[in-house]
Amino acid sequence: DAKTTQPNSMESNEEEPVHLPCNHSTISGTDYIHWYRQLPSQGPEYVIHGLTSNVNNRMASLAIAEDRKSSTLILHRATLRDAAVYYCILVSSNTGKLIFGQGTTLQVKP
Amino acid sequence: DGGITQSPKYLFRKEGQNVTLSCEQNLNHDAMYWYRQDPGQGLRLIYYSQIVNDFQKGDIAEGYSVSREKKESFPLTVTSAQKNPTAFYLCASSIPGHHETQYFGPGTRLLVL
Numbered sequence: 001d002a003k004t005t006q007p008n009s010m011e012s013n014e015e016e017p018v019h020l021p022c023n024h025s026t027i028s029g030t031d032y033i034h035w036y037r038q039l040p041s042q043g044p045e046y047v048i049h050g051l052t053s054n055v056n057n058r059m060a061s062l063a064i065a066e067d068r069k070s071s072t073l074i075l076h077r078a079t080l081r082d083a084a085v086y087y088c089i090l091v092s093s094n095t096g097k098l099i100f101g102q103g104t105t106l107q108v109k110p
Numbered sequence: 111d112g113g114i115t116q117s118p119k120y121l122f123r124k125e126g127q128n129v130t131l132s133c134e135q136n137l138n139h140d141a142m143y144w145y146r147q148d149p150g151q152g153l154r155l156i157y158y159s160q161i162v163n164d165f166q167k168g169d170i171a172e173g174y175s176v177s178r179e180k181k182e183s184f185p186l187t188v189t190s191a192q193k194n195p196t197a198f199y200l201c202a203s204s205i206p207g208h209h210e211t212q213y214f215g216p217g218t219r220l221l222v223l
Contacts, residue, residue: 033154034211041198041217041219042216043114043200043202043215043216044153044200044212044214045214046211046212046213049211051171082207083154087152096141096204096206096210097155097158097168098143098153098155098212099155100145100152100153101152102150102151102152103152
């Protein structure tokens with residue numbers, strides 16, 4: 001299973017954009033890039049996913065590098081409620097399994 | 111309201127005891143999953159089921175057992191063979207597909223007395 005590498009922690013100021021990076025140099029052509037986030041003592045929550053093209057939804061945007069070896073989750077205006085652990089996950093189209101790393105802990109300062 | 115429920119929120123286990131964690135979903139999803147999360151770590155897959163009456167071992171299945179007799183329910187039993195059961199257990203479901211979104215329950219925290 002292909003792995004991802006994320007910074008352990010990041011800080012942001014409230015109402016500023018946040019760019020959360022993820023490296024996945026061993027990604028295969030059929031792996032999807034998924035992002036989930038987890039608030040303390042809660043289950044993870046789906047944020048966004050993509051394959052090759054950049055994606056936007058009401059929560060965030062996902063920018064995928066042309067070679068697909070890295071991606072960036074973009075929160076356009078961070079709020080205090082966005083403070084969470086963000087997981088970048090490669091999902092194999094063969095198995096559908098999620099392989100979680102340690103994620104990035106995002107702190108949002110007022 | 112559609113969603114996934116897990117009970118209880120907290121569960122205490124005595125040495126040598128089997129305990130069962132409940133997971134129910136009314137999303138009409140065929141696939142269900144059990145994960146374990148240790149402090150400061152990501153989730154690890156214990157068991158998953160793509161359809162009723164069928165399930166497969168995940169990465170850390172030893173000391174656990176599951177059943178899938180109904181589409182809505184996927185209970186997890188933590189057996190006495192699991193020597194380090196203290197963790198946060200999360201259940202999820204999805205439409206079976208190779209990249210489908212998983213929806214997670216609120217979790218059960220298991221503690222050993």
